[in-house]
Amino acid sequence: GAVVSQHPSRVICKSGTSVKIECRSLDFQATTMFWYRQFPKKSLMLMATSNEGSKATYEQGVEKDKFLINHASLTLSTLTVTSAHPEDSSFYICSAGGGMKVNEQFFGPGTRLTVL
Amino acid sequence: AQKITQTQPGMFVQEKEAVTLDCTYDTSDQSYGLFWYKQPSSGEMIFLIYQGSYDEQNATEGRYSLNFQKARKSANLVISASQLGDSAMYFCAMRESYSSASKIIFGSGTRLSIRP
Numbered sequence: 747g748a749v750v751s752q753h754p755s756r757v758i759c760k761s762g763t764s765v766k767i768e769c770r771s772l773d774f775q776a777t778t779m780f781w782y783r784q785f786p787k788k789s790l791m792l793m794a795t796s797n798e799g800s801k802a803t804y805e806q807g808v809e810k811d812k813f814l815i816n817h818a819s820l821t822l823s824t825l826t827v828t829s830a831h832p833e834d835s836s837f838y839i840c841s842a843g844g845g846m847k848v849n850e851q852f853f854g855p856g857t858r859l860t861v862l
Numbered sequence: 863a864q865k866i867t868q869t870q871p872g873m874f875v876q877e878k879e880a881v882t883l884d885c886t887y888d889t890s891d892q893s894y895g896l897f898w899y900k901q902p903s904s905g906e907m908i909f910l911i912y913q914g915s916y917d918e919q920n921a922t923e924g925r926y927s928l929n930f931q932k933a934r935k936s937a938n939l940v941i942s943a944s945q946l947g948d949s950a951m952y953f954c955a956m957r958e959s960y961s962s963a964s965k966i967i968f969g970s971g972t973r974l975s976i977r978p
Contacts, residue, residue: 778963789953790907790968797963837905843962851897851957851966853907 749773750842752854759830760862767825767857769840775820776842781813784837784856796823830861865889866956866969874975875944882929883939883972885954891915896937897955897966898928900948907953913937914960941974949976 749772759765769779778797782790796802796817804810812834814826827834839856867886875881887896898910913921913928921928929938941948954969 780965784905789970792965792967795965839905839907841907841966843964850909850912851962852909853899856905856907858905 750776750840750852750854752838752840752857754857755855756858756860758860758862761831762829765827765830765859767827767838767840767859769823769825769842769854771821771842771852774842776823777820778843779817779823780841780843781815781823781825782839782841784839786837790839793825827859830859832861835859835861865967866954868954868969868972870972871970872973872975874977876977877946878943880940880942881944881948881974883941883952883954883974885937885939885969887935887937887954887956889935889956889958891958893960895957895960896928896930897957898926898937898939899953899955899968901951901953901971903950910952911939944976946976946978949974 751770753768780795781793784790792805793808794802794804794815796815798817798820802815817823837856837858840854842852865888869884894915896913900908900910911921911923911926911928913930920930925942927940951971951973953971955966957964957966
């Protein structure tokens with residue numbers, strides 16, 4: 747199957763700083779990427795859908811100015827958590843779509859963000 | 863309205879026994895896809911099996927099979943001959959489209975624990 751990478755895998759930052767998470771589709775061109783967050787022992791909640799070259803579509807309740815998403819190329823999408831606070835601490839997972847196979851959806855390994 | 867429902871928060875099963883994880887869904891679309899993912903403690907999302915709404919045969923992948931009952935809108939995962947390594951969170955998910963560029967939403971998950 748296709749490979750999706752995320753960087754960094756783990757990040758600890760101070761409250762008020764911004765953190766950028768990268769999601770790369772390594773072996774296919776992902777026209778669409780999805781960003782999820784997952785709190786401990788909870789399910790994945792879709793935050794936004796990003797399409798290459800256009801603005802992201804955010805789910806209801808997700809702050810656009812807080813979670814900046816950029817999908818500059820067919821292989822890279824970034825999520826920037828701006829002015830992070832402890833309540834933003836979570837597991838962030840990206841997923842790449844738009845490939846030829848409809849029966850698969852590839853996920854990155856996730857990024858664990860801890861805001862002190 | 864909740865689209866994917868998993869009613870079993872946790873299950874304990876004896877090793878080598880078969881186990882069924884329940885999933886019901888709600889959609890008005892005719893074309894949709896159903897997924898099951900496994901999430902071990904490492905956090906990675908491991909794709910297990912996929913069922914398209916027009917697929918007449920139940921999907922099977924090794925020890926995994928999907929019991930698809932379209933009229934009842936259920937998509938239960940059956941794991942045969944369970945192994946200790948099957949202990950993990952299991953998520954049922956749905957994509958309301960056949961396009962891999964469409965978003966996937968997740969159920970609340972079932973934590974499966976295999977007893978030796």
